[in-house]
Amino acid sequence: MPESTIPLLTIMTAPGSLCLAGYISMGGHLYMPLVVFLLILSQCIYGIVVVNLYKIMQVTFYPSYAAFTFPLVISATALVKVKPLFAEKVGLTSLLNILSTFELLLAVAIVSYVFIRYCIFLFQRENNKKKVELN
Template identity: 40%
Template sequence: MRMAATPIPQAGVALAIFSFGNLASTLLPDSWWGPVHAACAVLGLTLLAPVLARHGIAIRNASVRAALTSDYRNPMIAPLATTMPMALIVLGTYLVHFGTPGLLCAQVTWWFGVLCIVTLMAYLAWRFVLCGFSLADVCPAWLVGFVGILVAAVTSGTVGLAWAGHIIYVIGFAIDIIMLVLISSRIAWHGLPTVIKPTLTIYSAPISLLVASYFSTSTRHDPVFTLVLLTCSQLLFAFVAILLPWMLTTPASPAYAAFTFPLVITATALHDALTIFKDAGWHVPSWAYWLQAGETLLAGVMIVVAMAAFRHVYESL
């Protein structure tokens, strides 16, 4: 059964699609909100549902349970499990537009997602840090596992929980820096296996998540502070963009999921930063908006590329 073999990283593509729906809706006229979100919700759920179903199947199927257990013991795969609750959190923001009942459902989904992410973070810390840490086990996927909770901060303003999102933002800021230093050290000393080269794209996500989180959780925005964060974010994106052709030479695999959400959140962060600059009365050059549009387009293209890669993976099962 193909569903029983659905790779966990597929949830990352669903997360990217849901996030792309929110980004696209901010760039298009209000009348486009419904069609864009409906399309992204359907497309994202077709990718997320099999991953969630695999966990359900594992309860009664020993072989699936064994395969899933193996994934959760793999330091390069297990951290990506956080993309499941992350995807649910972002999907929950779609409900806000349906009045008070929708907002309540979005908040419940948000809290449930945060609880799941915190639980997975605790497991990852116990399994791969406390029970025998090895620098060789560290990889870019750890940014997803330990920093991905910032997605809750990014969406907190939308669901009316900015106060809780701000707490996550502060904690996530510290974890973010630690993870970037740790993962950079690992790559410098041990390199990366060829099969996970695409995960270097994740480098563009952490600081971008901080920019978007700051925009969502703060009532007052310091444009200078935002500019510093944005500069770091865009430099990391430039690093990823330069390496992108090289990473695309890797054969299609679940690692292609890394090409999706990091690029979406980078484009989102740039959009949010430009809004802060404009609101502060700064002159924003037109090329900055063209750059943001280009990053959004690139993110959309890479989502399509990743979906094609997963189709290839399914055909090979």
């Protein structure tokens, strides 16, 4: 696998979370076994990605780092949307509050990190162009 495509591994996190967020957003009567299945699926894949995130981020910066942003943000969004559905389950509500706070903070941190790295990348690229033009 080429080094530049390694950050794309985080995209695995998105499908389950996207389906969960979309399903909950549709409104109406929700089939709770499907909600639970999508929640467990998305959180398991999210967990695998988070465990490997440090290793994945050791790769040299490439524009493909943008792949970190959407999957982590949609996972946090899905978890925030699912919390009210389990409001009467006291123990589960506490767990979902902790997980959603963690996912939101991680999403903000990763989006900020990618933004900063993109700015540095573009600034360096622009400086390199100017150096070539001067020669």
